Amino acid sequence: xxxxxxxxxxxxxxxxxxxxxxxxxxxxxxSVYTExxxxxxxxxxxxEGRPAIKEFWQGAAASLNVTSIQLETVxxxxxxxxxxxxxxxxxxxxxxxxxxxxxxxxxxxxGAWKWHIDIxxxx
Amino acid sequence: xxxxxxxxxxxxxxxxxxxxxxxxxxxxxxSVYTExxxxxxxxxxxxEGRPAIKEFWQGAAASLNVTSIQLETVxxxxxxxxxxxxxxxxxxxxxxxxxxxxxxxxxxxxGAWKWHIDIxxxx
Numbered sequence: 001x002x003x004x005x006x007x008x009x010x011x012x013x014x015x016x017x018x019x020x021x022x023x024x025x026x027x028x029x030x031s032v033y034t035e036x037x038x039x040x041x042x043x044x045x046x047x048e049g050r051p052a053i054k055e056f057w058q059g060a061a062a063s064l065n066v067t068s069i070q071l072e073t074v075x076x077x078x079x080x081x082x083x084x085x086x087x088x089x090x091x092x093x094x095x096x097x098x099x100x101x102x103x104x105x106x107x108x109x110x111g112a113w114k115w116h117i118d119i120x121x122x123x
Numbered sequence: 124x125x126x127x128x129x130x131x132x133x134x135x136x137x138x139x140x141x142x143x144x145x146x147x148x149x150x151x152x153x154s155v156y157t158e159x160x161x162x163x164x165x166x167x168x169x170x171e172g173r174p175a176i177k178e179f180w181q182g183a184a185a186s187l188n189v190t191s192i193q194l195e196t197v198x199x200x201x202x203x204x205x206x207x208x209x210x211x212x213x214x215x216x217x218x219x220x221x222x223x224x225x226x227x228x229x230x231x232x233x234g235a236w237k238w239h240i241d242i243x244x245x246x
Binding site: 038040041042043044045046074077079080082084086101102103105117119120121122123 | 161163164165166167168169197202203205207209224225226228240242243244245246
């Protein structure tokens with residue numbers, strides 16, 4: 001089991017912010033989401049599994065012209081190999097910014113903390 | 124610690140559906156949410172603590188003319204005195220129905236399972 005600290009989560013969030021969103025490397029989502037992760041995006045059905053989640057983010061980043069996303073942990077509780085995070089995010093696009101809040105249930109997979117359940121909505 | 128089964132959660136969800144939403148008894152939210160619960164409603168800031176949550180639901184039920192809400196557990200994982208539920212809800216109002224999906228982090232409080240973190244968005 002890896003370190004139980006907010007900094008372990010920060011590392012994963014940074015991969016999402018920098019590698020996925022800024023560099024557009026959607027394969028890096030393998031280091032962000034667990035294999036069986038589920039996301040619950042606003043205005044859409046739940047999406048299950050990493051391949052479908054990759055497709056979702058690729059489509060969303062393109063259609064919204066996302067330029068960057070900043071994630072900020074508001075609160076986190078560790079429960080063994082699970083963690084529950086409440087956070088807020090700023091999604092910056094070519095046409096403006098959207099404030100979002102989220103809950104992520106984290107799991108350890110291959111020694112790294114990853115997003116296992118991910119739900120968000122506009123603030 | 125109470126029973127770790129979906130039926131223990133069902134009991135609490137039923138209080139919300141019947142006592143709170145149908146009968147309009149918002150004090151019954153004390154049996155639904157933990158004292159320090161947080162809700163993350165779409166289009167609003169996070170709301171913390173039972174008194175503020177009561178106010179939120181009272182206002183939402185009135186302004187949307189909610190007639191009933193059905194909650195359905197899609198998946199639940201128990202982690203000691205915490206549980207993580209993914210679910211879907213149908214919110215019925217006098218002007219139509221809205222499908223919603225949610226994640227609730229449950230905690231045991233006073234021997235009962237209650238909603239501790241509650242976030243949802245439209246499907």
